[in-house]
Amino acid sequence: MKRIVELPGDDRLTARAHELVRALGPTPESAERLQRVRRSLDAPTRSAPRWAWRASLALALVGVSAAAAASSSAWVGWFSQAPSSQVEPAGAPPRRLTARALPGVAPAASPPTASPPREPASPAPAASAARPAPTALSDVARVHEAAKALRHEGDPERALQLLERPGTRITGPLAEEALALRIEASVARGDGRQGKLAAAYLAQYPNGRYRELAKRVLAGRQQ
């Protein structure tokens, strides 16, 4: 039986399967890993004793109780202020508590449960206006869009717009890629900022994956 990568990639689906199988690739062999695990086999076992689990559980319960007590005291204040029209009927499902929930919009004093999340009945304009714009997910989407714009559409302008949206900064696991893409896009656009960006990259990620790119850009600027 032939492997997928040995099949002719005539159609698009098989070609894509080739790509995916290759992308995952076999587990790399590492002598260093072999030695490290071998050493750890002889080390005394570091598993936590049974009482540690019980102590952790007890601590967790204390923490949960403290949190419940703190939130119930907030609800007590709300009860004293809230008009009766805001109290939900007894049969209504509990509203999800969020970190942004204020005492004034908190639901009746039922403990938070694992019920499915429900959207708030009425939007809170002030809260949505103050919401921080980029989440980790949107950062990932922006970097991907920028990469597509740069590579597949040949549009460094749009790539830079996505990566340098005013008031937002890409953080998280793709921050390094974002900076490297900005360097590439700057080079493609020829706006003269690539040297500054490359220097910033090398300062931030001296052993980064794209240091060769940054060094090339810096060397090109000096010539």
Add this chain to the structure above:
Amino acid sequence: MRSVPPFNAALEAPPAQGAEGGAAAFLSPQEFEALYSTYFHHVTRWARAFGCPQPDIDDVAQETFLVARRRLAQFQGGNAAGWLYRIAQHVTRSHRRRAWLRRVLHRDPELGPTEDRHTNPVEALEQREARRLMQTLLSQMTERRRTTFFLFEIEGYSGEEIAQLEGVAVTTVYTRLHHARRDFMNLLARAEGQEALK
């Protein structure tokens, strides 16, 4: 495709008989060292095929050999690879159960290789995206098919080797592979927005 050496035939020999007539402890400490160095890389591959996230593979390999060393006296000889494979399978399962909280916190443990050196950010992103898609597709397959598929297609084991590990007939392995590959292509077609294969 696979760079690790094949299973060590010397370790597959039947055990010597002990003084009481039962099977003696199959492996001495020296033989355990040989078992370790022969199978360590195999165990890391198996753990990955069982769905162990990349950062936890060392832990699973360590625990597998700890269990193996503890149970040396119970090993009846014969298929050492299959014996270790089953231990690795149980260890990975229990590891995954225990690590549920970690998986919730780190939602995206990658199955990909640790070496991720690209000079090109776009290429790196595409690789990462491909690995993520692959992980999604594999997670939708049944465990048995996924493991067989992974060992054959990704890790490069032969059907005969997988049969030896799983303790089943070679034809069973190829049947599983056939179904696994069909599942994979259908899932891929669906993910790519194409019509599923018949």
